[in-house]
Amino acid sequence: MILPLRQQAEHVVVLRKLESIADLTQEDKQAILDLPVNVRIFEADTDIVRDGDSPTECCMILEGFTCRYKLLPDGKRQIMGFYIPGDIPDLQSLFLRTLDNNLGTFVRTRVAMIPHPFLRNLFRSHPRLAEIFWRDSLIEGAIFREWMVGLGRRSGYQRMAHLLCELQMRLRAVGLAEKNGYDLPLTQNEIGDALGLSTVHVNRILQELRSDGLIVLRGGALNILDWEGLKGAAEFDLTYLHFDSDHLAKQA
Amino acid sequence: MILPLRQQAEHVVVLRKLESIADLTQEDKQAILDLPVNVRIFEADTDIVRDGDSPTECCMILEGFTCRYKLLPDGKRQIMGFYIPGDIPDLQSLFLRTLDNNLGTFVRTRVAMIPHPFLRNLFRSHPRLAEIFWRDSLIEGAIFREWMVGLGRRSGYQRMAHLLCELQMRLRAVGLAEKNGYDLPLTQNEIGDALGLSTVHVNRILQELRSDGLIVLRGGALNILDWEGLKGAAEFDLTYLHFDSDHLAKQA
DNA sequence: CGAAGGCTTGATAGACCTCAAACACAGTGG
C-alpha cells in the first residue's frame, strides 16, 4: 500500500539526512514528505536488490543497517559502503538500468520504496531538489574515493579507525550516534569484507585499538574512548563527507 | 578567450564519449557544441585543479591523459581514476564547493573550461542533458566501486589486468585505442599509485603478464597480445561501465 | 658525454592470509 512519507515515523531521519548536506526550504520539505512510498521490511542478512536487477523504484532506508557489496567468482566479498537511515542507496537505478552490485541488510530493516515516476516528477517540479539528490550521489562518490585511498594506501589499523570515524559522523548527523559511540551490528567477518581484510586480522586490529585505549567494540556496541586519538590514527578529515556548513555549525 | 566548443577540433571526441553512454538527439548535440569554452593547455605533470580549490568552471578533457588523485600526509599517493579525452572529471565542482582531490596531467593536455553558469543554463534548458551528465557521474561512481573491489579483494596481477582492460574499452569508445592496444603514457611508478602497489612490484607483474603472453607494455605503448586471456585474468565484466546498448551493438 | 629519470634485479622484511583449533555465548530442545 502506498502512503505519503510523512506518515512514517522515521520521516524525520530522512529530512535530517538531507539537511545535513544542503539547505531545504519549507516547500522542499513538504514535497519530500508528500512522496508516496511503499514500506517494506527486510529480515537480517537478506538482499534488498541484487546485481543484475533493473529496479523500478528507489529505496530509502528508514530503520536498520545495510551495505552495498559485490561478490567475486571465488566467493570473496567486497563491501563498498554502509547505508544508514536517511540514505537512498539506489538512486542510481533511476539512471543506470542494470545494477552492478547488491544491497543487503545486516539486521531487520525498514525501507521506503519510491517508484521512479514519482521521483522523476519531483525532480521536474523541484529542480533544486534534483540538484540536492545529485549532490548526494556525488558525496557518495567522494566516500568511495576515500575508501579507495584506504584500501590502496593505508594500513588495516588506519582503515579500521577511519571507518569507525566515518560512521560516527554520519550516524550523528541523523541523530543515531551518541557523543562517544553507536550501535554497530556487524560481525568481524563483515567488517573485514568492508576493509579488505581477513576476519582474523580484523580481530587483531580491534585488540590493538583497544589496547591503545581508543575504542571498545563489544556486543554490537562501539564505545569511543578517545575520539581525538581515533581521528589521529585514521588521519580522518571530514571534508570528504561534504556536510552543509550550517549542519557543521550546529554540531560544533 | 571564450569560443563555442564546436570550434575545437576535438569536439568530436566529446560527442563520442556522451554517445557511448546515452542517446543524444540532434538538438542535444547542438546545445553541447554551442557551449562556450575556454581552452587551456597544461604541461605534463601539472595539476589542473587541486584539493581545497573551489572552481567556478568545469573542465572537459580534449586531448591528453589525466588522473584524479589524493596525497597522504606521509607522501603516499593514491590515483583514483584516469580521465581521457571526452571526460568531464570535475563536474562535481558544480555541486560540491570544495574539491577533496587533485586532477593532474601525465602529458601535455588540452582542456576546455566551461564556466558553471553556462552548464547550469544548459541543464535548465535541456533537462535530458542534465540527466545524461548525472548518469555520467553515476558511471564514474560505478568505476570507483569496481576499483575498490580490486584494491580490496584482487591480487596485483588481476588489478593490473583489469586496469588495462578498462582503459582499452574506454579509449576505444572515443576512438583512441586500436583493436589490440593503445598509448599509455604512464610510468610504472604512476601505475603503482593507481593499483596501490610499489613500483618494483608493478615491474614484476608486467613481466609476468608478458611471460604469460597477454601483453607487452614498452615505451608508453600497450600491445594486447591475447585479449580474451587478459579479460579472463582480470575477471573483466564491462557491465560496470554502463555503455549505451546502441554503442555496444556498434562496437561488436 | 654526462646527468636524470625510468626500468630491472636481488635480498630482506613486514603486513596480512590461511589453516586449524579452542573458546564464548545465545538459543533450542528434551
Add this chain to the structure above:
DNA sequence: CCACTGTGTTTGAGGTCTATCAAGCCTTCG
C-alpha cells in the same frame, strides 16, 4: 535445567604477497 548446536570470537603457527632498500642498467636529452 542442562546438554547440544550454531555462530561468532580468539589464539597460534606457518606461509604468501607485496613493500622496502639498494644497486646496476638503459634510454633520452641537453
